[in-house]
Amino acid sequence: MELGEEDILKYEDTLENLTVLTKESKETEIVPPVTDKLKKIQQYIYRNRSGADLTICILIAALKSYRTDKCLRPFPPMFIKNNEKNFQQLKNVCDIIPTIKEILSKNANISEEVVDLLYWLLVEKNFPLLKPCNLTEIPLKTKNKNLEPQYVFEVCYPKSADEAFKNRIGKKQVLHAYHGSAMDNFYSILKVGLQQHFSVGREVLFGNGVYLSSEISVCTQYAPFGKTWRNSSLGYKHSIITICEIINDIGKVKCKDAQNKNRSHNDQSYGEIPEKYFVVTDSDMLRVKYLMVYSCKNKKSVKSFITKHLFYIILIVYFFMLVVIGFFRDPNWSRVFRWLK
Incomplete structure (x- = not known):
């Protein structure tokens, strides 16, 4: 159902709520489409970029814990089926959450599962x-x-x-x-x-x-x-x-x-x-x-640099080893060594 300006009774954008209420029903929960959810996520992040970043960090820290069943409470309801918590599915979704910069981009291509999770975590009244x-x-x-x-x-x-x-x-x-x-x-x-x-x-x-x-x-x-x-x-x-x-x-x-x-x-x-x-x-x-x-931060940047340029680093080290071996095999090096003695 499309909502015109006349139908919208109240728009609450507070710490407690971020919902649309209509004249037809104040009690019925309205589930916005993915595009609307993404816009509200972007609005939230735009107002509080680093706060949203830390909130996601805290969620994932609990998910990575060996005590995850105790630490991750309440569990995101979209990953519960037949009273069973699907930790692996939640992990898979968290693994593909893009950077904050990518989420804020105009042409953001984000999966529906990621949007649902971030909407629940950031927009709905589920986290300070x-x-x-x-x-x-x-x-x-x-x-x-x-x-x-x-x-x-x-x-x-x-x-x-x-x-x-x-x-x-x-x-x-x-x-x-x-x-x-x-x-x-x-x-x-x-x-x-x-x-x-x-x-x-x-x-x-x-x-x-x-x-x-x-x-x-x-x-x-x-x-x-x-x-x-x-x-x-x-x-x-x-x-x-x-x-x-x-x-x-x-x-x-x-x-x-x-x-x-x-x-x-x-x-x-x-x-x-x-x-x-x-x-x-x-x-x-x-x-x-x-x-x-x-x-x-430093360890991540160094590790990512080595991983990204591993092939070239191996070539440089190999070339350097050849130069050193060739230098020490040169007869001129023997003369220099005897002269230094």
Whole structure:
């Protein structure tokens, strides 16, 4: 059904929605054709190029994980049939996602499966908006220049989620702290938030909960580099350390507190929580606000150069070896060698 200007009642282009509603029905979900989906994908990427790039990287990092079934939740619904998740089909589609530049081109030739996946990931209300920002805008300053990230993104949540968190804050103070995690965890972290189970079985020294620190160096060991999207303009491997907002609830946020000594003890803790550490026992008391992204680029460019010019490199090395062998076999070289002695 074609929609004229008179039929269009409302066009919502927000963090929460990107749909067309008509006078005929506000409740019926309208599935736009591929060309319309592609245009909306291009509009989204045009407004937030690097944010879209990182979002795709985070999805693919979860897909490449050996724990992919746990990390990739929610799973893209278009790859579920008869309640079975088709991981191989999703991998095949992700392998053919073109570069951001190619997606934005006027004559973009993109498969329908790729369009459906990107539309679900970027346009529909399935992922927070990752907005690029400057290092100077974040609330915590990195004293060590070696730990400064290449990119910083603000996590912008849908209006309803943002208001719910602000309501939980009420009159309480908001603290800021770092949290490091493996790259393959961030798809779930940004979808459902930091959860206590991320710490279970690994960091139980101070009891169960989400572990954070006011020192970035503490978190680096928990944020290893992971392979992401090979066509990313941000690099081929990434590591992310987050800056989180913590609602300063005395009963649910455990830390060193001069005014409340019992606050530094958590259930099943083996000792007192040290300074610069936070253990949050209720996931509703915190959210990820900034992503500090570290990237690797050089290895990819060197490897691709060698792969692309391998034949010529072999010829050059072979020619150089012939020159060296011929030089040392020359009788004149023997005279020079005796003279040097």
